[in-house]
Every structure is written in C-alpha cells, then in structure tokens.
Amino acid sequence: MHQLPTTRMAFERDVIAGLSARPKTLSPKYLYDARGSALFEEICHTPEYYPTRTETALLRSAAAEIADDVPTGSVLVEFGSGASTKTRLLLDATPQIHAYVAVEISADAVSRAMARLTHDYPDLLVHPIVADFTEPFDIPDHLLARVQVGFFPGSTIGNFSREGAIDLLHSLRDRLGPASRLVVGADLVKNEEALLAAYDDEEGLTSSFNKNLLQRINRELGGDFDISLFAHSARWNAREQRIEMHLVSLQEQTVHIAGTPIAFAAGESIHTENSQKFTGESFRALARAAGWSVRRSWISDNPAFAVFELCPTLSSS
Incomplete structure (x- = not known):
C-alpha cells in the first residue's frame, strides 16, 4: 500500500x-481521521441521513447501464473510497474491470476495505493509495495505460466551493485522460x-x-x-x-x-x-466549466439525488 x-x-x-x-x-x-471516518460510517445509517441510502439505491438500479460500455480491461479509480461499499455495486456489474484503484486519505479505512475487497474479488487487481485526492498522487504506469473510469460518489463534490470544485474536476479530467469517464454522485436541492x-x-x-x-x-x-x-x-x-x-x-x-x-x-x-446542493442545470454548468459534459444522468425520487456520468469535452485544454 x-x-x-x-x-x-x-x-x-x-x-x-x-x-x-x-x-x-x-x-x-x-x-476524516480514523475516529472521524468511523463516525461518518455510523452517520450514514441514521434515519435522517438520506444521501447514502438514496445514492446506494440509485447506483444499484443504474449499475448495469453504467457498466454497458465500460471497455474490457478498464481501471476503476475511486476518489475518497472510504469503506468502498458503493464500489461493490459497480464491481459486481462490471466483471470486465481489470483493476480497482482506491484513493483514500484515511489509512485505516482503506486498509480494512482493501482486505475485504481482495478476499471477495480474487480476480481483481486492487491497488490502494493513501493520499489526499486533491493533491498529486501516482498511479502505476501499467494501469494508466488502460482506460480509466473515475468514481466520485457521496456528493463529496459538494464539499468544495464552486471554484474549488471546478479546479478539482479539471484536475481529475487531466489525471484520467481523454478517453475516460467520471461517475459522480451529487445531492440535489430539497426542503x-x-x-x-x-x-x-x-x-x-x-x-x-x-x-x-x-x-x-x-x-x-x-x-x-x-x-x-x-x-x-x-x-x-x-x-x-x-x-x-x-x-x-x-x-x-x-x-x-x-x-x-x-x-x-x-x-x-x-x-x-x-x-x-445542486440542480440538474447547476451541475451541468459546473461540469462544463471544468471540461466535462454530462453524457447520462440518473435521478432518484424524493429525496432527490443524482448520479451523473461525465465524459471529457473535446474542446477543453
């Protein structure tokens, strides 16, 4: 690791x-130190905290569509992987994925998650990286040579200012490459x-x-x-x-x-x-400003939550 x-x-x-x-x-x-990460996992199971269960249900229903055109031999790169719970929904739907790169700031969280994933997916190459995904980090060259599918769930994009989110999405575009896709979870405005x-x-x-x-x-x-x-x-x-x-x-x-x-x-x-919290249009505008376009989207019933699939725009530098 x-x-x-x-x-x-x-x-x-x-x-x-x-x-x-x-x-x-x-x-x-x-x-998100070890204690904070553990507390957040508990928060995700409270009756009031709808984002996790809503996004999980949405990903479960959309996973097959997301997986449809993931090329054989692709690499799934998750930014802020935590316990990698939602990741399993994509891994189960895309057996053609060659490797999973988990980028997580908490060494304890990623160590526990990777041990479970290695056991449950013996044919998958699992590569954990303990890093702050907003800072530079290295993915091995032999994985970078493959098609990258980025995964950024949890509406973590909402933790950033608009300028910070644009900078982050632009850096992820550069890191994943021109043939990549990025699957992003985003919470929507509600009462x-x-x-x-x-x-x-x-x-x-x-x-x-x-x-x-x-x-x-x-x-x-x-x-x-x-x-x-x-x-x-x-x-x-x-x-x-x-x-x-x-x-x-x-x-x-x-x-x-x-x-x-x-x-x-x-x-x-x-x-x-x-x-x-986003609307469909405010998220699309954010993505455009960072060099991405929304290829497909899935939106849950109330409480409203969205999963967006992004692809790089050809005109972005």
Whole structure:
C-alpha cells in the first residue's frame, strides 16, 4: 500500500492559519481521521441521513447501464473510497474491470476495505493509495495505460466551493485522460427541514463527528480545546444553496495549539464543512466549466439525488 507522507506539519500549518483567519475555517478533509471516518460510517445509517441510502439505491438500479460500455480491461479509480461499499455495486456489474484503484486519505479505512475487497474479488487487481485526492498522487504506469473510469460518489463534490470544485474536476479530467469517464454522485436541492435534519441527527453522531476535529487537534497538535465549550451547528445557506457545518464557541475563550494562542469570542464559529446542493442545470454548468459534459444522468425520487456520468469535452485544454 502506498502511504501518505507525514502530514503533521501540514495539519498544524492549516489549522493555525484557518483559526487565525476571519471568519475561522478548517478544511473538511481533516474531519476524516480514523475516529472521524468511523463516525461518518455510523452517520450514514441514521434515519435522517438520506444521501447514502438514496445514492446506494440509485447506483444499484443504474449499475448495469453504467457498466454497458465500460471497455474490457478498464481501471476503476475511486476518489475518497472510504469503506468502498458503493464500489461493490459497480464491481459486481462490471466483471470486465481489470483493476480497482482506491484513493483514500484515511489509512485505516482503506486498509480494512482493501482486505475485504481482495478476499471477495480474487480476480481483481486492487491497488490502494493513501493520499489526499486533491493533491498529486501516482498511479502505476501499467494501469494508466488502460482506460480509466473515475468514481466520485457521496456528493463529496459538494464539499468544495464552486471554484474549488471546478479546479478539482479539471484536475481529475487531466489525471484520467481523454478517453475516460467520471461517475459522480451529487445531492440535489430539497426542503430545508430534510436538509437540516440530515446534518444534525437526533442521536448526535454528526455533532460528535464535527467535534472530533477539535479532539484530533488536541491529540495530534497538543491543543487544549475544552470540547464542552463548543456546540455543533448545521445551517442552510439559501443564497449559496448549501448546508454549512460550524462549531460555535459558547463563551469567550483562548485555546492553544502547538503553543499558538487562538482567541474566540462568545458565539464565534469555526466553519468546518460545506455540502453544496445542486440542480440538474447547476451541475451541468459546473461540469462544463471544468471540461466535462454530462453524457447520462440518473435521478432518484424524493429525496432527490443524482448520479451523473461525465465524459471529457473535446474542446477543453
């Protein structure tokens, strides 16, 4: 397994920079340490969190169509593979796939998933890469020479700003090549009540997931956050059409991280994650701006969720 280079220095740099900014922000990629990844898997099974079960059902019904024109010997490349649960729907429908490349930032998550996949798909070449898929990483040349089918489920594309999503999709186009396809899951705009419930479940798992980021800072960077002095908050930003997750300071306080003091006012928040919601047209516009066109799409009944199949546009550089 390819290992992610030591990232403590980058983590410290990003945390101090983000918490020194106005407003305070932290990258959502840091939510997914081993504990965060495990909590997210639990969140996916809560009654309120519709995206996972809805996308899974949609992929199950669409898998045969998606597989129809996947060339024999192709490589399936998943960006942010996690437990690789949804991947199995595509693998079962496309026995002609030669190899599966799983790109995942959490070494624990990818190690567990790859052990299961290797056992369950003995004829499939499984190649895990522990990496941040927004940064450069290497796929072996003998796999790059084959047709690439990218897989980007979970509406993870919604975690990025519009500019960040365009940059990411453009980089994936360059990485996968001109003969590639990219299958993307994207959550669609729906009523505010359902959206807020999905990101603030009654069991409190999403709150624990969000607060785990502060605990991670304490563990890895010598922080002294008092977790009880921060509250999880999910907000619908109607103008931007996105859910925002925040951690709100319940009082005026100063926290130290790697020796650096960070002051908080009462009510000041740390913006930890966005979850952009799309319409069909807004997603198509995003794809066009990044050098892709929508070849096919599948949309579920309520709660509405979409899977888009993209192909590179010939005119994109």
